[in-house]
Amino acid sequence: MEPEEFDLLVVGGGKAGKSLAMDLAKSGQKVAMVERAMIGGTCINVACIPTKTIIHSGRVLETVRRAAEFGVAGAEHPRMDIDLLRHHKEDVVGTMVAGQEKLFVGSGMDFILGEAKFVAPKTVEVSLNDGSTRTLRGTDVVINLGTEPALPNIEGLAESSVQTSNTMLHLEQLPASIVILGGGYIGCEFADLLNTIGVQVTVVQRAGQLLPREDADVAEAVAKDFTDAGITLKLGASAEKIERADDGTVSVGLSTGESVSAEDVLVALGRRPVTHGIGLGDVGVELTEKGLIRVDERLHTTADGVWAAGDAAGSPQFTHASYDDYRILKANLAAARGEGQPRSAAGRLIPYTVFSTPELARVGLTEQQAREAGHDVRIARMPVSAIPRARTVGQLAGEWKAVLERETGKILGAALRGVDASEAIAVLQMAMIGRLDYTAVRDAVITHPTVSEGLNLLFTPAWLED
Ligand SMILES: Cc1cc2nc3c(=O)[nH]c(=O)nc-3n(C[C@H](O)[C@H](O)[C@H](O)COP(=O)(O)OP(=O)(O)OC[C@H]3O[C@@H](n4cnc5c(N)ncnc54)[C@H](O)[C@@H]3O)c2cc1C
Numbered sequence: 001m002e003p004e005e006f007d008l009l010v011v012g013g014g015k016a017g018k019s020l021a022m023d024l025a026k027s028g029q030k031v032a033m034v035e036r037a038m039i040g041g042t043c044i045n046v047a048c049i050p051t052k053t054i055i056h057s058g059r060v061l062e063t064v065r066r067a068a069e070f071g072v073a074g075a076e077h078p079r080m081d082i083d084l085l086r087h088h089k090e091d092v093v094g095t096m097v098a099g100q101e102k103l104f105v106g107s108g109m110d111f112i113l114g115e116a117k118f119v120a121p122k123t124v125e126v127s128l129n130d131g132s133t134r135t136l137r138g139t140d141v142v143i144n145l146g147t148e149p150a151l152p153n154i155e156g157l158a159e160s161s162v163q164t165s166n167t168m169l170h171l172e173q174l175p176a177s178i179v180i181l182g183g184g185y186i187g188c189e190f191a192d193l194l195n196t197i198g199v200q201v202t203v204v205q206r207a208g209q210l211l212p213r214e215d216a217d218v219a220e221a222v223a224k225d226f227t228d229a230g231i232t233l234k235l236g237a238s239a240e241k242i243e244r245a246d247d248g249t250v251s252v253g254l255s256t257g258e259s260v261s262a263e264d265v266l267v268a269l270g271r272r273p274v275t276h277g278i279g280l281g282d283v284g285v286e287l288t289e290k291g292l293i294r295v296d297e298r299l300h301t302t303a304d305g306v307w308a309a310g311d312a313a314g315s316p317q318f319t320h321a322s323y324d325d326y327r328i329l330k331a332n333l334a335a336a337r338g339e340g341q342p343r344s345a346a347g348r349l350i351p352y353t354v355f356s357t358p359e360l361a362r363v364g365l366t367e368q369q370a371r372e373a374g375h376d377v378r379i380a381r382m383p384v385s386a387i388p389r390a391r392t393v394g395q396l397a398g399e400w401k402a403v404l405e406r407e408t409g410k411i412l413g414a415a416l417r418g419v420d421a422s423e424a425i426a427v428l429q430m431a432m433i434g435r436l437d438y439t440a441v442r443d444a445v446i447t448h449p450t451v452s453e454g455l456n457l458l459f460t461p462a463w464l465e466d
């Protein structure tokens with residue numbers, strides 16, 4: 001069958017791919033985008049949006065529990081209703097998915113629901129959901145396939161019907177207790193949420209600290225938040241064996257010789273790219289040992305005219321990183337036509353937030369990374385209780401830490417742990433992008449009383465270490 005020809009063929013409708021497809025379709029190019037299941041991609045369907053929706057519900061529950069403290073009477077016995085919670089989450093997701101489909105169609109692209117397989121260079125065969133097939137070729141092809149929960153080869157895991165971040169979103173009943181394997185982003189966010197809504201949580205983490213990319217003092221503070229809240233942590237312990245008994249109880253054997261058991265197990269041990277079995281190698285698109293699509297700094301793959309983006313291309317696993325991949329691809333496709341300058345993905349400043357209680361927001365270098373890179377470092381460190389806004393909202397937990405270059409006062413990075421840290425980090429990030437030194441942030445006039453106003457305080461002598 002002769003392939004249908006397109007200027008741009010996007011395979012997998014993740015953040016980068018869908019943004020590019022809409023843009024180029026609107027500009028008059030002939031664009032097709034193939035998506036096998038999730039309209040709008042992972043983030044909207046099974047990741048950021050549903051998890052942050054239910055995390056907010058957990059915060060609402062916690063606020064109602066503390067109602068009397070805020071002067072509100074009559075809210076004595078709040079509890080999470082799992083059916084209402086699920087419906088609320090589905091409502092938020094459903095509304096966004098419907099909005100996405102409208103945008104796709106409105107852009108003028110050919111939006112195709114089906115599974116793509118590469119059958120020739122720059123050419124895919126799509127098994128449509130109605131059973132028919134289409135063959136499509138792009139002058140340029142962008143692969144944006146994403147990742148799925150990794151289920152490592154742990155004895156008994158495959159037979160124990162464990163939960164993943166996907167299945168947790170469809171639970172019809174909450175377990176009384178759960179063992180979470182993995183103390184990374186997903187493990188920490190689910191541990192905090194489930195604990196807030198009344199599940200007894202044990203986290204098993206192979207590394208010696210939660211969130212191994214963070215400074216040890218920051219990770220220790222998160223661990224203390226967790227244990228103070230009633231979460232049990234098993235750090236430096238690997239899950240080696242899983243067994244589900246006839247009564248449904250699951251026990252997990254650890255490398256330490258201990259065993260932990262609960263009603264259920266959530267596996268949060270990283271994500272693997274969905275790049276196998278779709279013919280990528282046959283058309284010259286090389287994969288790395290981890291199955292990621294090999295790309296250069298411009299996000300070009302090893303096959304001519306084929307580009308890749310997002311998690312599966314090895315970009316940091318965040319939706320905003322994939323969105324930046326879209327910008328890079330847009331610039332590089334234009335540059336390939338002789339319009340404008342190419343862009344590189346190297347050296348990007350990519351912040352992130354762990355949406356636990358309180359939030360941990362990060363940007364730039366950790367203290368350890370800065371020291372390892374040879375910087376003479378100065379630390380600013382302040383308790384969140386020093387920020388007036390934290391008082392007015394009754395959220396005093398946490399600490400802000402910023403890493404400065406001693407000689408220049410340049411801001412190298414920060415770890416803000418506290419209420420609304422996810423918002424305040426963007427302010428600091430803008431200062432870093434604008435190359436402002438810490439005194440400019442200290443002396444800026446910032447609205448009172450806001451959380452970001454804490455940046456005025458953080459850099460005063462009271463909180464600057466020698
Ligand atoms: C539980 C959880 C919470 C998260 N929370 C956050 C957060 O708060 N903030 C944040 O920034 N990031 C978060 N992330 C990470 C974020 O979701 C990902 O980094 C982001 O979604 C990656 O998008 P992507 O562009 O790589 O592609 P994806 O959005 O993964 O899209 C890839 C698409 O390709 C499709 N596809 C795959 N194979 C084929 C095929 N053969 N044919 C056709 N289509 C195919 C898939 O169905 C999918 O829709 C979270 C992740 C998880 C799992």
Ligand SMILES: NC(=O)c1ccc[n+]([C@@H]2O[C@H](COP(=O)([O-])OP(=O)(O)OC[C@H]3O[C@@H](n4cnc5c(N)ncnc54)[C@H](O)[C@@H]3O)[C@@H](O)[C@H]2O)c1
Nearest residue numbers: 182183184185186187205206207238239268269270317353
């Ligand atoms: N708020 C956010 O931005 C957000 C939220 C969730 C997920 N994400 C993205 O999703 C990705 C995947 O998250 P994740 O939490 O699954 O992976 P992760 O890589 O962050 O954490 C997995 C953890 O599992 C541990 N581990 C590995 N094998 C183990 C074993 N056998 N026993 C015990 N522990 C073991 C590792 O030490 C590691 O810390 C992240 O890299 C992140 O980029 C982002």
